[in-house]
Amino acid sequence: MERQAKQLVMALKPWETLLFPFLFFSVIAAGSHEDPTKRTMEEFSGYVFHPSHSIFSLPPVDKESLQNQIDELSTFSDTPAPSVTRILYTENDVLARRYIKGLMGQAGLSVHEDAVGNIFGRWNGSDPELGAVATGSHIDAIPYSGKYDGVVGVLGALEAINVLKRAGFQPKRSLEVILFTSEEPTRFGISCLGSRLLAGSEALVHVLKESVDDQNTSFFDAARSAGYAISQENLSNVMLKKGSYFAFLELHIEQGPLLEEEGVSIGIVTAIAAPASIKVEFEGNGGHAGAVLMPERNDAGLAAAELALAVEKHVLETGSVDTVGTVGIIVLHPGAINSIPSKSHVEIDTRDIDEKRRDAVIEKIHQSSIEVSRRRGVKLSEFRIVNQDPPAKSEHSIINAMEDVVQQLNLSHKLMISRAYHDSLFMARVSPMGMIFIPCYKGYSHKPEEYASIVDIANGVNVLALTLAKLSLD
Numbered sequence: 001m002e003r004q005a006k007q008l009v010m011a012l013k014p015w016e017t018l019l020f021p022f023l024f025f026s027v028i029a030a031g032s033h034e035d036p037t038k039r040t041m042e043e044f045s046g047y048v049f050h051p052s053h054s055i056f057s058l059p060p061v062d063k064e065s066l067q068n069q070i071d072e073l074s075t076f077s078d079t080p081a082p083s084v085t086r087i088l089y090t091e092n093d094v095l096a097r098r099y100i101k102g103l104m105g106q107a108g109l110s111v112h113e114d115a116v117g118n119i120f121g122r123w124n125g126s127d128p129e130l131g132a133v134a135t136g137s138h139i140d141a142i143p144y145s146g147k148y149d150g151v152v153g154v155l156g157a158l159e160a161i162n163v164l165k166r167a168g169f170q171p172k173r174s175l176e177v178i179l180f181t182s183e184e185p186t187r188f189g190i191s192c193l194g195s196r197l198l199a200g201s202e203a204l205v206h207v208l209k210e211s212v213d214d215q216n217t218s219f220f221d222a223a224r225s226a227g228y229a230i231s232q233e234n235l236s237n238v239m240l241k242k243g244s245y246f247a248f249l250e251l252h253i254e255q256g257p258l259l260e261e262e263g264v265s266i267g268i269v270t271a272i273a274a275p276a277s278i279k280v281e282f283e284g285n286g287g288h289a290g291a292v293l294m295p296e297r298n299d300a301g302l303a304a305a306e307l308a309l310a311v312e313k314h315v316l317e318t319g320s321v322d323t324v325g326t327v328g329i330i331v332l333h334p335g336a337i338n339s340i341p342s343k344s345h346v347e348i349d350t351r352d353i354d355e356k357r358r359d360a361v362i363e364k365i366h367q368s369s370i371e372v373s374r375r376r377g378v379k380l381s382e383f384r385i386v387n388q389d390p391p392a393k394s395e396h397s398i399i400n401a402m403e404d405v406v407q408q409l410n411l412s413h414k415l416m417i418s419r420a421y422h423d424s425l426f427m428a429r430v431s432p433m434g435m436i437f438i439p440c441y442k443g444y445s446h447k448p449e450e451y452a453s454i455v456d457i458a459n460g461v462n463v464l465a466l467t468l469a470k471l472s473l474d
């Protein structure tokens with residue numbers, strides 16, 4: 001124990017002694033001398049030391065309870081285990097939100113929600129006027145997905161807060177856990193709805209006024225049915241004031257295979273790739289599958305099929321593995337085996353770390369939509385770019401802080417880009433941002449086989465907790 005303590009003192013850098021004033025003091029106090037730096041440290045950090053706390057009482061992540069929470073949250077699902085389906089403002093989403101609010105309350109956080117249901121749990125710092133340090137993610141889940149995407153960044157954040165509380169840590173800047181509304185675009189076709197709005201997207205305010213789901217329920221009605229007193233007027237109130245946050249951090253499973261393949265514990269994200277999504281509609285005449293001869297047809301379904309193949313072609317033509325494109329939705333109308341599709345609806349997701357190259361692919365997809373519709377004699381009734389977002393860069397100072405923390409924790413790490421988008425993409429518009437990735441089994445995500453071990457999750461929680469603590473004293 002004593003040797004451990006000595007090694008620890010030697011390993012401490014100046015900021016770390018600030019970060020762990022309780023730790024530093026207790027290590028010194030273990031000897032017979034009064035800590036000469038105690039007063040200075042208190043004055044500098046504004047934080048009163050608690051001599052009773054030591055590194056050895058810095059509590060471990062409560063793995064059992066965290067895993068139980070992940071499992072319990074996964075039961076709020078519209079599809080059977082192991083899949084999870086949790087769609088914005090549905091009953092299971094409301095129940096899951098209630099569950100998280102309960103945990104926020106148990107952690108001693110003061111909870112509030114905005115008009116679209118972003119949920120904030122705040123731990124007031126000793127200087128609450130300073131910009132807070134926030135962390136969080138989402139708990140909505142696309143159809144038939146897994147139980148870790150987003151969830152690790154919400155429940156993990158709450159456990160990080162609990163670890164710091166159990167340690168007796170007192171933040172100077174307030175710490176806040178955020179649950180973002182609808183990171184997934186499932187219900188209204190808009191990704192990162194909550195964080196996009198928080199980041200001040202006026203375009204989104206307009207789009208939401210028109211948005212309906214596939215049952216023709218408006219965004220406003222859906223939000224009201226989930227208990228949110230939303231109106232066209234108070235939408236803009238959701239937007240964050242500049243300087244609200246000093247930093248934003250997000251813990252997330254990698255959703256790719258690299259960390260696991262390379263045996264690395266922590267990924268520190270340097271940038272998030274630029275996502276875009278497009279909706280296309282074709283209209284033809286339809287007709288009887290037996291009676292209308294092939295030369296007479298203008299089949300909207302085949303136009304959709306051709307466009308899907310064109311998307312793949314344009315993406316591959318860039319010659320870069322970083323360009324990706326997916327046609328995840330094709331809906332045919334009327335959807336009968338013996339009826340030629342008279343309408344087709346296609347949704348396309350394309351991304352790249354190079355925004356210009358991604359935009360060139362979007363333009364080619366547009367040209368192909370026009371060409372296919374002309375050649376097949378169907379009408380291109382809609383070509384709508386739903387979102388065309390730029391990439392986001394993590395803040396250097398946050399990357400550095402995370403690197404210091406992982407080294408201190410003796411964890412292996414690598415710098416990497418995020419090919420998936422996250423609420424961090426939008427929080428980066430209003431706050432310095434950084435992301436922590438942990439390995440997940442075979443990189444699986446957006447399917448029921450998604451899995452992250454509780455040991456890897458606990459590593460991520462530790463990195464998050466210590467980075468939050470450090471930044472809260474900055």
Ligand code: GLV
Binds near residue numbers: 183184419420421422
């Ligand atoms: C997030 O869910 C993404 O699709 O990247």
Ligand code: MN
Binds near residue numbers: 149184446
């Ligand atoms: Mn996802």
Ligand code: MN
Binds near residue numbers: 138150
């Ligand atoms: Mn996610």
